[in-house]
Amino acid sequence: MVGSNRIVRGNKIVNPLGNADLDPQDEKELRRAIVENALEALQADVKEQTLFDQLT
Amino acid sequence: MRLELHKVKIQDVQFGDNTRINDGVLYVNRKELQELLQADKRLGKVEIELARPGERCRIVQVADVIEPRSKIGSQGSFGFAEKYTTLGEGETSVLQGVAIILSDCRGKGEATISGESHGNIIDMAGPGSEVSPFGQTLNVVLLPQPKDRVSGMDYQAALKMAGLRAATYLARAGENLKPDEIEIYDLPPLTEVMKSIDTLPKITYIFQILSLQFEPIPGEPTLFGKQAEGMIPTIVHPNQVLDGAITSAAPGLNVQTYQIQNHPMIKELYRRHGTELCFAGVILTVAHNNVADFDRMADISASLAKWVIGADGAVLTKTGGGAPELAMARTAQRCEQLGVKTAIAMLHMGADFKDAKYGASTIFSMPEVDTIVSMGVPYTELTLPPVEKVIGGPRSQSEDLTAKGEMVQWMGSIKGSLCQLGSSRLTAVRY
Amino acid sequence: MKESDDMLRVIHYVNQFFGGMGGEEKAETGPQVHDGFLGPGRAIQTALGSRGEIVATIICGDNYFAENIEGASEEVIKLLTPFKPDLLIAGPAFGAGRYGIACGAVCRAAMNQMRVPAVTGMHEENPGLDLYRNEVYIIPTEASARGMNVAVPRMVNLALKLAAKEKIGRPSEEGYFPRGLLVNEISNQTGAERVVSMLLKKLRGQSFESEVPRPNYDHVIPAPRIEDIRRAKIALVTDGGLVPKGNPDEIEMRTATRFGKYTLKGVDCLRPEDYEVRHVGYDSVFVRQDPNRLVPVDVMRDLEREGAIGKLHEEFYSTTGVANIVETMRKMGEKIAEELKVNGVSGVILTST
Numbered sequence: 159m160v161g162s163n164r165i166v167r168g169n170k171i172v173n174p175l176g177n178a179d180l181d182p183q184d185e186k187e188l189r190r191a192i193v194e195n196a197l198e199a200l201q202a203d204v205k206e207q208t209l210f211d212q213l214t
Numbered sequence: 215m216r217l218e219l220h221k222v223k224i225q226d227v228q229f230g231d232n233t234r235i236n237d238g239v240l241y242v243n244r245k246e247l248q249e250l251l252q253a254d255k256r257l258g259k260v261e262i263e264l265a266r267p268g269e270r271c272r273i274v275q276v277a278d279v280i281e282p283r284s285k286i287g288s289q290g291s292f293g294f295a296e297k298y299t300t301l302g303e304g305e306t307s308v309l310q311g312v313a314i315i316l317s318d319c320r321g322k323g324e325a326t327i328s329g330e331s332h333g334n335i336i337d338m339a340g341p342g343s344e345v346s347p348f349g350q351t352l353n354v355v356l357l358p359q360p361k362d363r364v365s366g367m368d369y370q371a372a373l374k375m376a377g378l379r380a381a382t383y384l385a386r387a388g389e390n391l392k393p394d395e396i397e398i399y400d401l402p403p404l405t406e407v408m409k410s411i412d413t414l415p416k417i418t419y420i421f422q423i424l425s426l427q428f429e430p431i432p433g434e435p436t437l438f439g440k441q442a443e444g445m446i447p448t449i450v451h452p453n454q455v456l457d458g459a460i461t462s463a464a465p466g467l468n469v470q471t472y473q474i475q476n477h478p479m480i481k482e483l484y485r486r487h488g489t490e491l492c493f494a495g496v497i498l499t500v501a502h503n504n505v506a507d508f509d510r511m512a513d514i515s516a517s518l519a520k521w522v523i524g525a526d527g528a529v530l531t532k533t534g535g536g537a538p539e540l541a542m543a544r545t546a547q548r549c550e551q552l553g554v555k556t557a558i559a560m561l562h563m564g565a566d567f568k569d570a571k572y573g574a575s576t577i578f579s580m581p582e583v584d585t586i587v588s589m590g591v592p593y594t595e596l597t598l599p600p601v602e603k604v605i606g607g608p609r610s611q612s613e614d615l616t617a618k619g620e621m622v623q624w625m626g627s628i629k630g631s632l633c634q635l636g637s638s639r640l641t642a643v644r645y
Numbered sequence: 646m647k648e649s650d651d652m653l654r655v656i657h658y659v660n661q662f663f664g665g666m667g668g669e670e671k672a673e674t675g676p677q678v679h680d681g682f683l684g685p686g687r688a689i690q691t692a693l694g695s696r697g698e699i700v701a702t703i704i705c706g707d708n709y710f711a712e713n714i715e716g717a718s719e720e721v722i723k724l725l726t727p728f729k730p731d732l733l734i735a736g737p738a739f740g741a742g743r744y745g746i747a748c749g750a751v752c753r754a755a756m757n758q759m760r761v762p763a764v765t766g767m768h769e770e771n772p773g774l775d776l777y778r779n780e781v782y783i784i785p786t787e788a789s790a791r792g793m794n795v796a797v798p799r800m801v802n803l804a805l806k807l808a809a810k811e812k813i814g815r816p817s818e819e820g821y822f823p824r825g826l827l828v829n830e831i832s833n834q835t836g837a838e839r840v841v842s843m844l845l846k847k848l849r850g851q852s853f854e855s856e857v858p859r860p861n862y863d864h865v866i867p868a869p870r871i872e873d874i875r876r877a878k879i880a881l882v883t884d885g886g887l888v889p890k891g892n893p894d895e896i897e898m899r900t901a902t903r904f905g906k907y908t909l910k911g912v913d914c915l916r917p918e919d920y921e922v923r924h925v926g927y928d929s930v931f932v933r934q935d936p937n938r939l940v941p942v943d944v945m946r947d948l949e950r951e952g953a954i955g956k957l958h959e960e961f962y963s964t965t966g967v968a969n970i971v972e973t974m975r976k977m978g979e980k981i982a983e984e985l986k987v988n989g990v991s992g993v994i995l996t997s998t
Contacts, residue, residue, distance in 0.1 A: 236908075417841070428924065428928045429930055465830055477842075478835060478836070478837040479841075480837070481837070485842060491841075507984075527844045527847070527848050528844075529840050529844055535925075535967075537927075555844065556849050559837070559839070560710075560857075575827055575857050583859075585843055585847055585853070585855050586855045586856060587836055587839045587843060587855075587856050588856040588857050589836040590829045591829055594828070594829050625829070633836070635836075635837070636835055636840065637835055637836070638835065638836060639833065639836070640829050640832070640836075641829070641830055641836075641856060642827045643815060643827070644816060644826070645816060
């Protein structure tokens with residue numbers, strides 16, 4: 159990846175922060191988990207490209 | 215496994231009272247074929263037109279191209295027969311020189327990925343006909359009208375099936391004739407293929423058959439008659455690929471069923487088998503749309519190559535656009551890490567084609583993936599002259615006059631001009 | 646020197662130093678003309694031999710040029726027009742940055758405004774390289790003038806070819822920096838033949854040349870972490886092509902050159918009826934059903950309410966990232982970053998397909 163230093167896994171190319179197979183409530187929770195992971199990444203010190211993997 | 219392609223060379227195609235071949239001319243009973251195809255209730259009326267090389271004619275919204283083929287002595291249709299026990303062996307009838315063109319008759323917005331231009335085009339004369347093999351084949355164009363209350367996906371699946379049914383229907387006309395040429399594809403199972411040639415490197419072909427950047431169409435017979443979204447990499451005999459196990463999944467970016475039927479990589483590996491290499495099977499894989507499965511598919515493909523086939527080397531191709539390029543590179547990387555040397559062949563779909571500073575024409579940068587063949591850039595422009603006749607496009611709009619006129623198109627819009635499987639001699643050079 | 650009809654009329658451009666006027670103290674000097682060759686022009690004239698004559702040398706101070714590139718270019722063009730040149734050679738500039746930029750600008754102006762072929766030379770780290778390499782033929786040189794003897798013949802050879810309107814070969818053959826064009830050519834073998842041959846060579850341990858080189862991406866220095874996220878203003882940016890219905894900014898579906906910014910004032914959650922997707926590289930069905938799947942406004946608002954972040958920035962930025970050029974995307978990113986900084990945004994969540 160060109161230039162990105164803080165990288166968080168999304169779900170799918172066609173559905174980066176969602177999952178159409180889940181019911182809306184669960185899907186929103188998944189989205190929140192990904193976003194919270196992103197916020198963690200913003201608060202982390204990185205020196206080079208780092209992938210922040212959710213534990214979900 | 216021994217497959218014989220019985221090729222009957224066709225010189226011209228005409229409509230006639232009976233579907234038969236006489237003196238190299240294929241006569242098509244238009245009404246009979248229409249009725250056969252209209253039996254699929256997902257389609258409205260199916261128009262059929264002919265387009266011959268040299269005619270100033272343009273076919274638009276081309277969804278796929280299929281070569282007429284049928285299994286001699288077996289029922290079912292090429293590509294999705296349920297009772298198809300001889301796939302990959304025995305005798306297959308081929309009408310060489312004929313192509314069935316599937317034209318998507320829905321509105322521009324639905325029939326083309328970007329809703330722009332006229333989707334994919336085949337010109338039968340002029341510069342467009344010179345860059346694509348389908349400008350030089352005798353084309354039978356299928357134009358099924360969409361039906362109300364049938365979804366876009368159902369229409370697309372029905373369109374594909376219509377093409378495959380038509381392919382079989384036409385090829386049956388050649389079955390009782392003496393073929394002009396018999397091409398033989400004969401390769402024993404993996405356990406025997408090395409016999410007497412064990413000093414030659416074992417090469418496997420990793421064939422990416424589907425890209426999940428596009429939602430797969432439920433009714434399409436992509437892999438052994440069914441849609442392949444849930445597939446994991448698997449090993450097949452190359453003859454099975456040639457004989458209908460794989461068809462091109464929509465939208466078929468620079469890959470048509472016709473090219474899979476005449477698979478250039480498989481033919482090349484067969485050509486060199488026994489002299490320079492040992493052709494050790496084909497691994498089918500999919501380009502996924504999420505990182506976890508990306509890695510998973512790469513790992514599985516690489517492990518099949520290394521631990522099941524025991525390959526020394528692998529060649530890889532891709533389908534789809536940019537994301538599959540990453541998938542292919544990741545697979546090659548995993549192979550290299552396991553000790554299987556790789557070479558990949560790619561179109562520059564995601565190319566940073568104007569970059570000068572980075573020197574990049576790939577969207578990946580992996581140290582292990584260092585053996586790359588370029589098969590061209592889809593973005594060079596071609597000026598196509600005006601034509602006398604346009605085949606295809608939605609009926610509901612008044613005749614689209616712009617399709618008849620002169621147009622500037624990217625090479626990638628001319629169906630068949632580029633091929634992700636390796637048949638073209640195009641290469642992209644950085645200046 | 647005997648003048649013949651075939652002899653090319655060549656202009657040489659140099660800076661104040663190579664023009665023998667002095668060093669930094671003369672860098673403010675405006676453009677001036679000198680008959681015939683000067684300084685390194687002698688070596689260039691020798692390389693040209695009887696095929697060309699340096700009819701004039703234009704000297705300009707590096708600072709003068711750098712402070713007004715367009716104006717200075719205009720002036721230089723005015724000065725060289727009366728000479729009716731067939732060819733322009735600038736520099737070589739080696740590692741000197743302002744000089745490299747001036748050389749590039751002068752060459753470009755000569756090509757575009759006078760249709761005169763032009764060549765220059767500089768070191769690969771010279772800032773002039775990336776600014777002009779897409780349009781101008783630039784020969785790689787060493788960083789210092791020690792490389793003069795190698796650079797001059799190369800520059801002259803390429804210049805003569807350009808003047809003769811000969812087909813210019815590949816960068817590696819002719820010895821110039823790749824200009825960023827990817828051109829389709831016809832090989833004498835199919836892709837399948839070439840890839841199998843290449844693999845076999847690799848397996849046999851024979852040497853081969855990959856048709857496609859690996860890119861060398863710059864390392865981007867990471868921004869320091871956000872210390873207090875609960876007081877931070879966070880913005881959402883996407884390259885998934887999400888735009889308001891009607892695509893008011895006409896963002897292209899591929900190879901986009903524009904981005905848009907769209908208000909989130911009073912928006913708690915993106916509604917599907919308000920947006921569309923302009924992007925050919927993925928199937929947008931799921932995002933169109935619920936745009937929050939691409940730009941997670943709903944979740945960000947929750948987090949904002951709960952105090953997990955200070956504020957969600959009142960606009961989200963969007964462009965289309967498919968079949969695009971790193972340089973274009975980088976420029977867009979820089980612009981977006983500037984705007985966000987002005988608005989007090991300290992963190993960005995970029996979502997991509």
